[in-house]
Amino acid sequence: MMNKTTIKRKPGVKPNKPIMVVGLPGIGNVGKLVAEHLRRELNAQKFAVLNSPHFPPQVVMMKKGGVKLVDNRFYLIKSKKPKGSDLVILTGDAQAMTPEGQYEVNSRIVKFFKSMNGEFIYTVGGYSIGDAMSQKPRVFGNATGAEAMDRFKGYDVLFGKSRGVIWGSAGLIIAFAKKEKINGVCLMGETTSFLDVDASAAKAVIIQLAKRLDLAINTADLDRIIDKTAQAMRELEKQVGGLGQGQPFGASPPAGEPEHRPSYIR
């Protein structure tokens, strides 16, 4: 049992035609920030846990002194409309460590979602342009196909403007969804290569997601992180102010570069 990828599900919980938002650790932790924020703000209830020997062999130390295997978790938010689509949030502590593990874990996730008659998947990640910090991060999108892209007509989501590859769950889940004939889109917040936690990029994605899912989301939590980050940046800039350009703070991106530069996105 402990040597296989398993999904353990709370008996009796049956999401209705669910829509899933996936946010796992990755570049700028944009995905994880988005998923954890939604989970908290919408008071989502955990209903399934995915364990895998392909995750890092670690346990998380819990606040009350317990332990928990590194895992991926499914949370449920019931729709307020009768027969409306429920919302499923997938987040977790880690991604699989090997190529083969990535294929196994992410194909299991898509099959599990299909077994629930899932209707649409949003994966969330960061798209790193380089060192520069954007004042107003853009949101890039890549989708299973035209039908999925059409959902974002009139939204501030840029399709066909990102280049390179998407690494890990954010990309594989969309590719596997396409094979299973489930529509989906990967939303990526524009981020920089030197922020471990980019709440600003996360907020940019949440704004589009909330509009698309017709949800009212309080972003006060994220705003606090954004303010603290901005303050830390200003202090750093003061200290290294005399060093001139080329520093990884506020540098402008090389002209004509963004579109062609490959970026590793989780």
Add this chain to the structure above:
Amino acid sequence: MMNKTTIKRKPGVKPNKPIMVVGLPGIGNVGKLVAEHLRRELNAQKFAVLNSPHFPPQVVMMKKGGVKLVDNRFYLIKSKKPKGSDLVILTGDAQAMTPEGQYEVNSRIVKFFKSMNGEFIYTVGGYSIGDAMSQKPRVFGNATGAEAMDRFKGYDVLFGKSRGVIWGSAGLIIAFAKKEKINGVCLMGETTSFLDVDASAAKAVIIQLAKRLDLAINTADLDRIIDKTAQAMRELEKQVGGLGQGQPFGASPPAGEPEHRPSYIR
């Protein structure tokens, strides 16, 4: 046979309701120091050996010119009380090198312990706070649950004060024990990131363990290493005196290190 994880057990040895202490190579080698010390001081007898192709592909050169595959070993100390719980010490030369190997080896260890009607597991590790050396290392604990924590009421073990993840056997064994409904606790001695062998952290854990297991343990061996380390530190500080405390100045490991200095340290 050589391509699988196997536990080979001396026939006829049947531990009674055993309690197990696990100490393997890791941060500061705290776990290994504790387990090897208990093994020597309590004159424990080897009764089972775990081999695995997931261990580093190495043999240990023995004192008399022989060789031995890198392995994990189970030692037994019979209780002095009639029908009392026997003590099992698990130590070894290495941990599995891949995530999948870690899951396999540690789940095998827990299943083997369960097959002996094992009652409680203590895993031992190091908890690295950073570069600073503590004069009086604290002991942190993470447990399978409240029942296991209760065993340490009135002890100098801090539950719920450590954060982050526990890597390898010290964590996975506790998580797997929980799944198998065996109680257990991971005890971590506070250590620094620049000591390869931290006898001071090991002693701090042994004091709590000895009290809990009602054992009289002579720590003269550890005291000798602690003194040598302190001396080496003082000399290093003289040489680099201007750099102040807490500097990661690349101290070399103390001279009187344990028999086989483990070559694979986590």
Add this chain to the structure above:
Amino acid sequence: MMNKTTIKRKPGVKPNKPIMVVGLPGIGNVGKLVAEHLRRELNAQKFAVLNSPHFPPQVVMMKKGGVKLVDNRFYLIKSKKPKGSDLVILTGDAQAMTPEGQYEVNSRIVKFFKSMNGEFIYTVGGYSIGDAMSQKPRVFGNATGAEAMDRFKGYDVLFGKSRGVIWGSAGLIIAFAKKEKINGVCLMGETTSFLDVDASAAKAVIIQLAKRLDLAINTADLDRIIDKTAQAMRELEKQVGGLGQGQPFGASPPAGEPEHRPSYIR
């Protein structure tokens, strides 16, 4: 399905006694440049796709906003002569990441080619001599045997002059072809260790291949990249002028790089 190496083939497409040219990401991207150039210039049609969990766990972001699993692709060019050998081009985004994955993917490629009654395989790679840039890159060859080498009598291909090992598909496919009694040759363009994309080496190989396959190939595309690279080199040399030739001065890749700059280069 997603956890295994699979080749999915368009139904009804039957290449006649095909000859295959294999060019995948690798040293100087010589192989990929050659294969992609032939594919475009000869208007080749995709007829089969190889997916594998041994590839990097990534999806490629497509121009129109879609996604595609990192894969290897087979393209077909029908012979203009009646009953003439068709040409198959194999190219892709990546190679397998592990030794075992390399063995699996490349043996599958050779078996698939054999199942089509394939007659001859050309793999293309780069042969890196060191830091120096050659004005007129040589082409080195290694073959399944004397019969395959004989095909290049009177050509500017040097057999028996290269030393060391060939890494990945370019080498394994020739070795596996030999085991399956299919003739083949690995053609390597002389390149330097500091060019990510070496169109000059690619052109040198294409000249020999075009002659051998009796194809008229326009190399204007490659010439443009060669010119841009040369220009970038001259500018770099001006800036670091005092360092002399042959310095590994960390040149950035040329601007006009191929569509998807491969992110995993060998």
Add this chain to the structure above:
Amino acid sequence: MMNKTTIKRKPGVKPNKPIMVVGLPGIGNVGKLVAEHLRRELNAQKFAVLNSPHFPPQVVMMKKGGVKLVDNRFYLIKSKKPKGSDLVILTGDAQAMTPEGQYEVNSRIVKFFKSMNGEFIYTVGGYSIGDAMSQKPRVFGNATGAEAMDRFKGYDVLFGKSRGVIWGSAGLIIAFAKKEKINGVCLMGETTSFLDVDASAAKAVIIQLAKRLDLAINTADLDRIIDKTAQAMRELEKQVGGLGQGQPFGASPPAGEPEHRPSYIR
């Protein structure tokens, strides 16, 4: 076939009660030098080839322009005495790249040797003491047991004086031989950490081996390499002469260190 570890054997070749010498790439290439030297000097004939997907995914470029998968090879030298033990030399291009691959390949080697009614195995490696170069390299030994050690009474082979672990085939083959009740010994030539090819250490081992196997071995080839290395060293010392002690040339080993310092040996 290509995805499994296989040993392909020339039909009809039946070594008589063979003794095997194993020398593969490793520290200072001592093992490989010894095995290749014996193979050449004794005019050994290849009779079996081991292929494995756990080897590096490479082909070797052959002198005449051919290719060959990286492999391990068995060579045979028939005994000159009637019913005398034949000599088998095992050498090759590489060792397995993963722990699991090492276990698989080396257990296959031992089982193959056992199936030939093999009597004794010598593995050869380098034992690195540190930076210092010894004028007269010692030979260290580790054996399956006392019976094997007894073979070297009166020889210049030091048992029980080496410490730490032996990495890869040189160690695992001895450990697996022990499990299969075949006697064997690992002979290690004293070498330094900064010589890629140490012919001096190789010669030291060959002298003991030749005596033990009652073979006359011409070492003129090795002497030539030794002379060239010594000359290169002298020139290096001239250039860095003013830098004093602590340089990796001719430094004396730290007192009392050799025995306790772990050394990675292949």
